Every structure is written in C-alpha cells, then in structure tokens.
Amino acid sequence: MNTLDPPRSPYNRTVLLAEVRELFLGRLGSTVRAAGIASPEAADALRKSAGQLFDAMTSENSKTSFQLANSLTASQIRLVDDNQLDLSIKLGDLSRRLADECSVGLYRLHQRFITLLDRPTLRIADNPVSPESICRSLADMFGALGNFGQQSVTALTDIENRLVQELPLLYADLNELLVRHHVSAAKTQPQQGEPQRGGATQRGGATRRGEGGGGGTSPDPMAALQQAVLSRMMPAGVPPAAGAAPAGMPAGVPGAPMGAGVQYVAVDAAAMVPFGGARFDQIMVQLDQWQTEAQNDLFGSTEAAPPPSTLRSLQSADVMARLRAQDAVALDVLAALFEAVFDDVRLSAAVKAAMARLQIPVLKAAILGTTFFTDAQHPARALLEGMGQATMGLGPTADNTHPVCAELLRVASGVQMEFERDVEVFARYGAELETFMARRNHDLQGSAHAFIALAKEQEARDMAVQSAWRAVRTRTFATVPPVIADFLSTHWMQVLVADAVAGGEGGSAWREDEAVLDDLLWSIEAKPDHEERTRLGQMVPGLLSRLKGGLDRVGVTPEARAPFLDACLLMQAAALRGRQPELPASATPATQAEGDIVNILAGEGLILKSVRGARPDVRTSGELVRDLVIGDWVEFLMPDGSAQCGRLCWVSPGLGNPLFMNAAWDCAISVGRSILERQLETAEASTGSTLSFFDIAVEKALHRNIVPAS
Numbered sequence: 001m002n003t004l005d006p007p008r009s010p011y012n013r014t015v016l017l018a019e020v021r022e023l024f025l026g027r028l029g030s031t032v033r034a035a036g037i038a039s040p041e042a043a044d045a046l047r048k049s050a051g052q053l054f055d056a057m058t059s060e061n062s063k064t065s066f067q068l069a070n071s072l073t074a075s076q077i078r079l080v081d082d083n084q085l086d087l088s089i090k091l092g093d094l095s096r097r098l099a100d101e102c103s104v105g106l107y108r109l110h111q112r113f114i115t116l117l118d119r120p121t122l123r124i125a126d127n128p129v130s131p132e133s134i135c136r137s138l139a140d141m142f143g144a145l146g147n148f149g150q151q152s153v154t155a156l157t158d159i160e161n162r163l164v165q166e167l168p169l170l171y172a173d174l175n176e177l178l179v180r181h182h183v184s185a186a187k188t189q190p191q192q193g194e195p196q197r198g199g200a201t202q203r204g205g206a207t208r209r210g211e212g213g214g215g216g217t218s219p220d221p222m223a224a225l226q227q228a229v230l231s232r233m234m235p236a237g238v239p240p241a242a243g244a245a246p247a248g249m250p251a252g253v254p255g256a257p258m259g260a261g262v263q264y265v266a267v268d269a270a271a272m273v274p275f276g277g278a279r280f281d282q283i284m285v286q287l288d289q290w291q292t293e294a295q296n297d298l299f300g301s302t303e304a305a306p307p308p309s310t311l312r313s314l315q316s317a318d319v320m321a322r323l324r325a326q327d328a329v330a331l332d333v334l335a336a337l338f339e340a341v342f343d344d345v346r347l348s349a350a351v352k353a354a355m356a357r358l359q360i361p362v363l364k365a366a367i368l369g370t371t372f373f374t375d376a377q378h379p380a381r382a383l384l385e386g387m388g389q390a391t392m393g394l395g396p397t398a399d400n401t402h403p404v405c406a407e408l409l410r411v412a413s414g415v416q417m418e419f420e421r422d423v424e425v426f427a428r429y430g431a432e433l434e435t436f437m438a439r440r441n442h443d444l445q446g447s448a449h450a451f452i453a454l455a456k457e458q459e460a461r462d463m464a465v466q467s468a469w470r471a472v473r474t475r476t477f478a479t480v481p482p483v484i485a486d487f488l489s490t491h492w493m494q495v496l497v498a499d500a501v502a503g504g505e506g507g508s509a510w511r512e513d514e515a516v517l518d519d520l521l522w523s524i525e526a527k528p529d530h531e532e533r534t535r536l537g538q539m540v541p542g543l544l545s546r547l548k549g550g551l552d553r554v555g556v557t558p559e560a561r562a563p564f565l566d567a568c569l570l571m572q573a574a575a576l577r578g579r580q581p582e583l584p585a586s587a588t589p590a591t592q593a594e595g596d597i598v599n600i601l602a603g604e605g606l607i608l609k610s611v612r613g614a615r616p617d618v619r620t621s622g623e624l625v626r627d628l629v630i631g632d633w634v635e636f637l638m639p640d641g642s643a644q645c646g647r648l649c650w651v652s653p654g655l656g657n658p659l660f661m662n663a664a665w666d667c668a669i670s671v672g673r674s675i676l677e678r679q680l681e682t683a684e685a686s687t688g689s690t691l692s693f694f695d696i697a698v699e700k701a702l703h704r705n706i707v708p709a710s
Helices: 013-034 040-058 065-071 074-079 085-101 103-117 131-145 150-180 221-233 277-294 310-314 318-322 325-342 349-356 359-368 379-390 403-418 424-473 482-503 508-523 530-553 558-576 673-681 693-706
Strands: 596-603 606-613 633-637 643-651 658-661 668-671
Touching (some): 013 103, 013 131, 013 150, 040 131, 085 131, 085 150, 103 150, 131 150, 150 424, 221 325, 359 403, 403 424, 424 482, 424 606, 424 643, 482 508, 482 530, 508 530, 606 673
Antiparallel strands (some): 596 606, 633 643, 643 658, 658 668
C-alpha cells in the first residue's frame, strides 16, 4: 500500500474464510446435482469431504503440503483396484483439465489466498478450492456411494462438463469476494507449470496470452516500452545511467520540461526520486482537478467521436513541467499507449470512450508507485488487460447498448470518480469486470449445449466422409481413366458417406456399395480369358443397376453421371472383346470442388456452420489447435475471406474439431481442425494477446518508439 493510501478496514480472517467456505461448498454441491448426482448420500459425502479438506488446508496449524498430500490420498487409493482404475485415471485427467482451462481465474484467486492464509509458499495444488482438492472430494463421494464402474465414469463425464462451465464463474466470484474485503494479491513468482502474467499459461510450446511477466523468460512488453521511451530520449551515444536525472539537472531535483531537446537517461526503480513535497502535491492536485473535469467529458470521451489523447495535451501544461524524470517518462509512455488504443480501427467508439476516462487515473497510478511498468500484476495494469480481454469478439460497431460496452463504461466511470491515491480501486473494479465477464462467458457456454447436438451430427458425417474417402482412394486407380476415378471420388464417395451415416461403416448398405467399387474396377479391365468375359457379360446389367440406384439415392443428376456411364460402357464393351478401350476426347473428369466450403446444419431454430475442406484431410494435425482450451478466443477466416472471432466452447471428441460461439452471431461455427491448424501456422488465424487491444496497443507503441517514423 502506498503511504498516501487511506487506512483500510481490516478483515477478520476466520469470518472471511467461513464465507469463502460456504460459497465454495454450496456452488460445488449445486454443480454436482446439476450433473445428475441427486442422492442425499452423495451430497452429504461431497460436502463432508470438501469441507474437511478446506478446513485442513486453511487451519492455522495445517501440515506441510507434502504431509497433507499423503494424508489425503486414502480416497484415491480406494479407487485403484481392478474395477475402479478407470475412474481414478479419469479423476486425474479431470484435475489436469480443470487446472488448465481455469488457470487464469484460479491464479488470480490463488494470489489472494496466499495473503489470506499468510503462506507465501502455498502452491496452487494445495489451494483448498483448487481442481486437485475438488477431485479428491469427488473421489470420496464415489467411495461413499460404493457405485463404481461404467455408471460412475458416465456420471463423472457429466460432472466434468458442468465443472468446465461453472468453475471459472465460481473462481471469479470468490476473487471478487476477497477483493471486497481488501485482501490484496500476493507478489510471488509463478512456479514451474503455473500461470504467469495475468494467469495465462504456456502449453505445448505455444505462446499464450499474458506470458512475459511475473518471472517468465520473455520480457514484459510494458517494461520494454518504458525502456524504449527512455532510450529514445537519451542523447545519441550516451549509455544509460541508472538513477540519473534529466541531462543538465542535478540528481534529486524533480523534473524538467517535457519537450524537444530534453534528454533523459534510464532510471531504475531502486534509484527513482521519491515523491513528496510541495511540487508533487501541486501536480497531484492539478491531476485530481483534471480528472474531475474529465468526468464531464471535457476531453471528448463521448461515444460520438474518437477521443483525443488527453495525456499528450497535458504535456504542454505549465504544472507538468515540474514532473520528476521518471514521471515525465511515464506520461510519455502512457500517452503513446492510449494513442495506440484510440488508433485501433477494430475498437468501437464506445470502447474508446470508456478507455478515455482512464487516462488520468492510470497516469496518477503510475506516478504514485514505482512498479507500474515492471509489475504485470499492478492493479491498474491488470484492469487495462482485463478490459482488453473483455473486448474480444466485439465488432467495431458495438455501442453503449451492448452489455460489454456498458460494463466497460461503468467500470471506467467508477474508477474515474473514485480513484484518488488507493490503487485498490482498480483492483475492485477489475474484480467486478472479471465476474461480469465470467457470468457472460458462463451464459455463452451454457447456450453452446443446444448446438452440440448439431455439432455431433456434423462429427458423425465428418467421420463418415473420412471412411468413404479411404474406401475410394485406397483402390488402385493407377490404370483407371480420370473421368472414372474422379467421378467415383466425387459422387460414389457420397453414396458411401450416406451409408456410413445411416448404418455405420461395415453395415449392410456400406458393404454392398463398397463391393460396387471393386466390381466396377474389375469390370473395366481387359478380359483375355473367355470365362472372365462370360462373367463380365452376366455382371454388367446388375452392376449398372446398382450404380444407378446408389446415385439416385444421393441425388446425382443424369447430366453429371452421363460422362462417367458412357466411359464405363465403352470400357466394359472393350473388355468383353478382350481389347483395351479407346475413350473419346470428350471424356473429361468430373468437376471437383477446391478450397474450403461451408456446410450448414439446422434444427429447432439453430444454425451450425461447419467450415470443412472440399476434400477430407486425414493427416494428423499439429500442436497449435491442441493447445487451445475451452474459453480461448480465436479469430479465423471463413472461406469467403471474412474474419470471425469466436470463443471456443466445445471440441469434438473424435476428430478434435473446435466449436466457436459469439453472442453477436446468429449461429455457431465449427472449424475443421486441419483448417484452423493451417490458418494458425500461416497467421491467418490468431489467438491470445493478438486479440487484446491492450496488448496490441503496447506492441504498437513499442514499435513506434523503437522504429522511428520516416
């Protein structure tokens, strides 16, 4: 807390832990009941186990994490026998999945739990509300029920689906509860495998949003931007001197005019000039006054027009000439940052208007503390990043009637009105924004269930297409004329797809129509043997009838099948005579679709658009799509070239095709995994920090300060 912060009301840890415990147990119980586990015995066993585990992990004299882990494995051990091994494995998989998909909210909550419990070395795995703790309680519940086997595995699948939907919202609500009680976030370095800046993680080598701070190996972009501004202000050829004041000024003298010819050198946090004194008070009073005036939109922060850079205009004010060196740099950095936000064509005027209200409060926060540019968990920075995440999926036309825009304006206006010296104002509104977005994402995830039935129908068709493709393409086509090979790959494959969808691969219809392929290919081969020619003559009428019946079922027009049938008759006639056929020059291959296409499935007022390749891609996909988890936002291209940004809500179990949704869409969109993999590899699709306006603005401002304008 800053020395100028007002005193806060201390929280009673015992009372607060009881409130956290009750909220956690209540929501966990309702989630399990919603998954179909409704027996009173199950509810009692779950609450008892989770409650005892919570109490053990939060008691003043709790054991070390190693001892505690050993004492809590009894429930898991009970599951590991010949009948329960599958359930035990699935509990472990569930724990890992929840830890992965809820990493952002869990990490933020965990930082406050460290403070609440006063345990700087507390691991996320030992947090009483962590996925590991939840899965231990589920193990105890199944053990108390004594009903293992496939029934429990099925029940666990339903529980998993519910937890994936409900747990992020629970973590957001718990975090907001701790923020309201002024439980500050601990400043700790993430351990191996734990989330970094903002709670994002790195999986499978893919860079995910938020890496770079809090102990990561990549440089913090905000710190890099600060250094870039410092370097730009230094005289050419002069190395940075830590703690130095502006050129020509004695060390310790606050500030100098910000403008041409003023030369600054690097100032590290340890050597920064401490604030205080009459000049500092005068500057802060003036900033307070400007902040109050800006509430009335004197700086143009209305939705009607893009807001100007308030911070850039402040640089010419007389009072700002008295800024300390590091504060003048902060002003320049933040001016560049907000200018980049206002220049972002993907942001709506409503979002920019909300951001405009934060210019002076963020500047004050940067001046009041020395860690704004170096601490990714600084409350003001965390709020800016949260707002950047909240705008994912919004279009440039979203106005203040849009729920997200309205919430951003509420948050920004609240900070603008309330912030004086206590940066926990940012933390409180940041937690409220996080809860709002968690509820919005919760509702979006809930609406996905209605589309999953259509997505499963598409999945069945996708698998049928792959089976049919293999059945056709594994035949020997080397000596077959293109007009026949292409027709079979285009149209007879559709007959096999229909067979697989209706009765599965290997069904009677599939077997009969797959046999047509073999009979047809045999029928057009030369027949020097008399017995073979006799057999062919007997086969042809029935074969043609079978071909016609299959093509009729899938609606192949007479015009489309005519070149193929003509070529077949010519080749079969030549085979009956024991000669090689001579096809006319007019025998051209069937027209084949190229590129990606969109399939549309509709049912019960719902529309599912599926982006698939014109030809099935049976290759093994890479790692980029595999690294995505439920809740990730991805921007991708449709076949017509339009860009869509959706939230990942489901992944098909068989082929791994992701299903995306956006509250602004009138449909859901399923993208073929290989298509999305290709777009991610070529940067046609993007995810993570490339979609957050805050991260984009930092990168733009950094680029402008590193690469001078020509």
